[in-house]
Amino acid sequence: MTGDTPDKKWILRLYIAGITPAAERALTNIKTICALHLKDQYSLQVIDLLESPAFAEGDQIFAVPTLVRQLPKPLRKIIGDLSNTEKVVVGLDIRTGT
Amino acid sequence: MSFENKVPDPRPGIEKAPTGIAGLDDITHGGLPAGRPTLVCGGPGCGKTVLAMEFLVRGAQRFGEPGLFVSFDESPRGLVENFRSAGFDLDALIEAKRLKITHIDLSHGEVVETGDFTLEGLFIRLDYGIREIGARRVVLDSMETVFATLANTDSLRAEIGRLFHWLRDKGITAVVTAEKGAGELTRHGFEEYISDCVLVLDHRIDQQISKRRLRIVKYRGSLHGKDEYPFLIGEAGVSVLPLTSLLLDHQASGERVSTGVGGLDEMLAGQGYFRGTTILVSGKAGTGKSSLAAAFAAAACARKEHCLYFAFEESSAQLARNMRSLSIDLESWLKEGSLTLRATRPTFLGLEEHLAAMIQLIDTLKPACVVMDPVTNFLGAGDQPEIKAMFMRLIDYLKSRQITLLLVALTTIFGKPDETEEKISSLVDTWIALDMEMVGHARRRQIYIVKSRGMEHSQETRELVMSSDGLSLRGLPLGEPS
Numbered sequence: 001m002t003g004d005t006p007d008k009k010w011i012l013r014l015y016i017a018g019i020t021p022a023a024e025r026a027l028t029n030i031k032t033i034c035a036l037h038l039k040d041q042y043s044l045q046v047i048d049l050l051e052s053p054a055f056a057e058g059d060q061i062f063a064v065p066t067l068v069r070q071l072p073k074p075l076r077k078i079i080g081d082l083s084n085t086e087k088v089v090v091g092l093d094i095r096t097g098t
Numbered sequence: 099m100s101f102e103n104k105v106p107d108p109r110p111g112i113e114k115a116p117t118g119i120a121g122l123d124d125i126t127h128g129g130l131p132a133g134r135p136t137l138v139c140g141g142p143g144c145g146k147t148v149l150a151m152e153f154l155v156r157g158a159q160r161f162g163e164p165g166l167f168v169s170f171d172e173s174p175r176g177l178v179e180n181f182r183s184a185g186f187d188l189d190a191l192i193e194a195k196r197l198k199i200t201h202i203d204l205s206h207g208e209v210v211e212t213g214d215f216t217l218e219g220l221f222i223r224l225d226y227g228i229r230e231i232g233a234r235r236v237v238l239d240s241m242e243t244v245f246a247t248l249a250n251t252d253s254l255r256a257e258i259g260r261l262f263h264w265l266r267d268k269g270i271t272a273v274v275t276a277e278k279g280a281g282e283l284t285r286h287g288f289e290e291y292i293s294d295c296v297l298v299l300d301h302r303i304d305q306q307i308s309k310r311r312l313r314i315v316k317y318r319g320s321l322h323g324k325d326e327y328p329f330l331i332g333e334a335g336v337s338v339l340p341l342t343s344l345l346l347d348h349q350a351s352g353e354r355v356s357t358g359v360g361g362l363d364e365m366l367a368g369q370g371y372f373r374g375t376t377i378l379v380s381g382k383a384g385t386g387k388s389s390l391a392a393a394f395a396a397a398a399c400a401r402k403e404h405c406l407y408f409a410f411e412e413s414s415a416q417l418a419r420n421m422r423s424l425s426i427d428l429e430s431w432l433k434e435g436s437l438t439l440r441a442t443r444p445t446f447l448g449l450e451e452h453l454a455a456m457i458q459l460i461d462t463l464k465p466a467c468v469v470m471d472p473v474t475n476f477l478g479a480g481d482q483p484e485i486k487a488m489f490m491r492l493i494d495y496l497k498s499r500q501i502t503l504l505l506v507a508l509t510t511i512f513g514k515p516d517e518t519e520e521k522i523s524s525l526v527d528t529w530i531a532l533d534m535e536m537v538g539h540a541r542r543r544q545i546y547i548v549k550s551r552g553m554e555h556s557q558e559t560r561e562l563v564m565s566s567d568g569l570s571l572r573g574l575p576l577g578e579p580s
Contacts, residue, residue: 017218017219017221022213022214022215025213026213049218049222050222053222053223053225053226056223057200057223059206060202060204060207061219062202062204062217062219062220062223062244063216063218063219063248064215064219065215066215066219068207074208075207076209076210077206077207078210079211079215079248080211080212080213081213082212083212083213083214084213087210087211088210088212090210
């Protein structure tokens with residue numbers, strides 16, 4: 001688990017429930033996307049709800065995997081294994097050059 | 099109506115979770131299928147949320163079953179406030195850990211979907227909530243919102259199916275609400291997943307009158323009422339009105355109760371009415387109908403029974419004062435608490451609500467005797483046949499509960515027995531008619547018994563004497579025309 005780093009511009013959380021194939025795909029996909037578009041500007045925290053069920057309430061998680069963009073505001077959620085890179089990039093509102 | 103008196107399902111095997119909702123346990127023969135999900139569907143504003151919440155509240159209050167309310171729409175605060183105005187103190191139950199409201203806010207943040215997902219987050223939150231209070235009952239309100247939020251319906255359908263299996267495995271009695279679809283029961287076909295029990299609620303406005311209806315579309319393995327039942331959302335929650343009488347096996351009591359007038363008891367084979375029967379007192383204005391009703395009520399109170407008196411045309415004070423002049427002391431019975439007087443004037447527009455309020459009161463007080471004075475409004479609603487049907491079933495309901503009911507009906511001044519009486523006659527066990535006759539320049543009240551089932555009653559016409567000493571009967575001189 002990577003902790004939140006306050007100096008990063010992008011704070012992301014990936015909620016999973018156990019290491020399922022979809023969870024693994026989601027993690028691989030988001031790491032690839034971040035490495036490509038956000039380089040050192042992000043922090044990614046992975047929360048396994050099987051270990052910390054109480055966390056589901058705060059971010060109103062009902063589906064897994066769910067990627068939550070905590071920062072920049074406003075809060076955004078991407079549900080699913082993040083297999084469609086284009087959708088994730090648009091969903092996170094990552095513009096080239098930022 | 100009253101779950102304590104629920105009719106046992108003649109087919110054993112299906113365990114029921116009583117809802118505690120007035121009337122619903124009667125038409126379902128004891129409640130919803132225990133340990134299984136029930137689907138409640140209907141259009142917006144049909145009362146799904148109220149019914150679902152009351153199911154949990156009653157479960158927590160009366161049946162020792164804590165409940166988890168999962169709201170996909172409204173916030174817990176909003177729910178608590180809405181239900182407070184409906185007379186439910188959810189905060190107290192939440193404090194006592196008998197109820198928990200979990201808000202799964204699907205509109206939290208902007209949501210995009212890509213690829214497969216599961217609803218494990220929902221399962222985890224449900225499991226968490228269920229464990230926290232030891233919930234035996236769960237409400238999901240409304241599943242529609244889940245479908246409206248997520249586009250991948252294939253993933254979703256598989257997950258919904260898994261959710262219901264999961265709830266069943268845990269032995270949770272669940273109520274799942276869904277929006278009515280065009281031509282289908284629900285917009286997203288939830289009825290495929292929930293085959294045990296399906297209720298449909300409907301709210302329509304007919305001639306500016308709000309009408310709510312409840313229907314049991316299916317109930318696997320159980321008998322259930324098949325009609326479309328009127329129901330109301332009142333001060334004491336949901337009441338499903340009718341008052342079914344699926345079984346016509348009213349107990350027939352041999353016990354007798356006094357009419358409150360010695361001479362009349364004597365005419366009724368010396369002992370008065372049969373307990374648990376329905377009595378009609380009819381007559382023109384001023385013939386002494388209310389006085390006879392009050393004498394009956396006072397006699398019940400004197401036997402230490404509770405009597406509930408519905409006065410539809412007089413105020414309590416007025417009635418008490420009038421009766422005082424006949425030495426019938428209603429005031430002290432009121433003070434003592436054995437008499438409950440409800441004076442309200444039903445309007446034609448609110449008859450359904452009015453009947454519901456009466457039923458709720460009867461259900462709460464559980465009186466031994468009930469007086470309705472007069473019932474003309476309920477039966478005279480010519481363009482509202484449902485009101486008549488409901489009223490008839492109310493009478494039947496009281497009979498099934500062994501409550502002795504005295505009805506007062508006003509007949510027209512033209513003297514001929516009006517259609518009101520004919521309609522009600524078949525339901526009535528004892529029918530006392532009052533009349534007025536001119537004798538010289540004086541008017542004289544007369545009383546006779548039209549019928550009284552199961553007893554050898556007097557066929558005579560007698561004079562009803564009303565004086566400051568009370569009511570009494572006097573034989574008419576022989577040979578005098580009557």
